[in-house]
Amino acid sequence: MSKAAASTTLGTTRIWDPTIRLFHWLLVALIAFSWWSGEQHDMERHRLSGYAILALLVFRVFWGFAGPRTARFSSFVRGPGAVLAYVKSLGSRKGHAADGHNPLGGWSVVAMLAVIALMVGAGLFASDVDGIESGPLATYVSFEQSETAADLHGTIFNGILALVGLHVLAVAFYLVWKRQNLVRAMITGRRASEEGETTADLRWSPVLALVGIVLAVALAWAVSKGFQFN
Amino acid sequence: MTLSKSLSLAALGMSAALVAITSTMAVAASPAATAVTTRQANFKKMGGAMKVLKDQISSGAISKAEAVAAAKTLAATGRAQAKLFPNGSGASAGVKTDALPAIWTNRAAFDGQMKAYIAQADKMVVAANTGNVDAVTAQFKAVGGTCASCHKQFRADD
Numbered sequence: 001m002s003k004a005a006a007s008t009t010l011g012t013t014r015i016w017d018p019t020i021r022l023f024h025w026l027l028v029a030l031i032a033f034s035w036w037s038g039e040q041h042d043m044e045r046h047r048l049s050g051y052a053i054l055a056l057l058v059f060r061v062f063w064g065f066a067g068p069r070t071a072r073f074s075s076f077v078r079g080p081g082a083v084l085a086y087v088k089s090l091g092s093r094k095g096h097a098a099d100g101h102n103p104l105g106g107w108s109v110v111a112m113l114a115v116i117a118l119m120v121g122a123g124l125f126a127s128d129v130d131g132i133e134s135g136p137l138a139t140y141v142s143f144e145q146s147e148t149a150a151d152l153h154g155t156i157f158n159g160i161l162a163l164v165g166l167h168v169l170a171v172a173f174y175l176v177w178k179r180q181n182l183v184r185a186m187i188t189g190r191r192a193s194e195e196g197e198t199t200a201d202l203r204w205s206p207v208l209a210l211v212g213i214v215l216a217v218a219l220a221w222a223v224s225k226g227f228q229f230n
Numbered sequence: 231m232t233l234s235k236s237l238s239l240a241a242l243g244m245s246a247a248l249v250a251i252t253s254t255m256a257v258a259a260s261p262a263a264t265a266v267t268t269r270q271a272n273f274k275k276m277g278g279a280m281k282v283l284k285d286q287i288s289s290g291a292i293s294k295a296e297a298v299a300a301a302k303t304l305a306a307t308g309r310a311q312a313k314l315f316p317n318g319s320g321a322s323a324g325v326k327t328d329a330l331p332a333i334w335t336n337r338a339a340f341d342g343q344m345k346a347y348i349a350q351a352d353k354m355v356v357a358a359n360t361g362n363v364d365a366v367t368a369q370f371k372a373v374g375g376t377c378a379s380c381h382k383q384f385r386a387d388d
Binding site: 129130132134136138139143146147226228230 | 273277284377
């Protein structure tokens with residue numbers, strides 16, 4: 001392992017651990033699938049997709065406290081001063097490789113997690129107008145409330161579309177203006193290191209990752225049962 | 231009387247007249263529009279009854295009295311619904327409706343769907359009376375199936 005690391009780290013530095021990358025691309029695929037299955041009225045699969053997204057969210061929040069430094073909220077959720085300073089530097093064509101999320105992107109992460117959590121939450125309580133198909137928690141609210149949740153579920157999707165659009169635009173901006181390929185970094189986990197740069201390697205615990213995955217799956221499963229285990 | 235006073239009096243009179251006119255209009259809604267709003271309220275009632283059954287199914291226990299009442303609502307309201315799609319109660323009724331024109335161009339098929347629903351809703355009353363969760367679950371699917379197939383054909387997808 002250390003031999004392989006030595007030969008491949010030349011000129012690159014690791015910024016994303018494997019679970020974060022898996023989280024990112026699974027989320028992309030599942031959001032697309034959720035949209036598609038929703039359009040097809042394939043509610044059985046739409047629900048499953050939603051539970052999987054819930055598990056991803058739980059894992060991501062857990063990893064935000066237990067993961068490597070680039071995954072931790074404490075490292076990338078920055079104050080207004082840092083964000084403003086970063087925004088002012090955006091016009092410069094000089095790439096300034098961030099060790100993970102930049103101060104502005106950090107807030108984009110928070111916004112996306114929040115909006116997707118709202119989306120899942122609304123879906124869990126939602127019911128269609130016929131009372132036939134519903135989320136597993138709809139049983140805890142009235143029919144009117146679950147219809148309101150369904151309306152919200154539809155409205156919040158626009159928020160997700162807006163944030164995804166902004167995200168893709170930002171990635172394109174970095175590629176064209178700053179000549180930084182963020183997509184490749186999210187696939188390989190590595191970015192080019194700058195001359196003379198010394199960045200510590202990412203450290204994370206596979207045991208903690210496993211704990212997070214078990215926690216996420218267990219919670220999503222309990223929610224999918226509506227907390228009714230009969 | 232000052233000018234501003236008479237102006238405000240005139241404005242008051244006019245708004246009173248406006249209120250009177252609009253409220254008469256609301257009262258004198260066309261029969262077609264009334265049919266639309268009545269059947270929409272009924273569908274809501276049916277959705278609520280479906281949810282009662284669905285909630286019992288997911289809890290794994292049937293509370294017989296409530297289930298039977300919900301099933302009876304489904305059957306009785308369904309019978310009322312069949313008469314609430316008079317000619318002209320589509321988009322031309324002036325009330326927002328998801329009812330597709332096919333209801334009136336393909337009336338026989340629509341009436342057939344309604345009959346199928348009522349038949350399944352009647353069986354739901356029987357199933358609810360058994361108090362058996364499996365029977366209710368199976369019949370819930372049968373009722374839901376008739377709802378879905380009719381909606382697919384005759385209701386706008388929103």
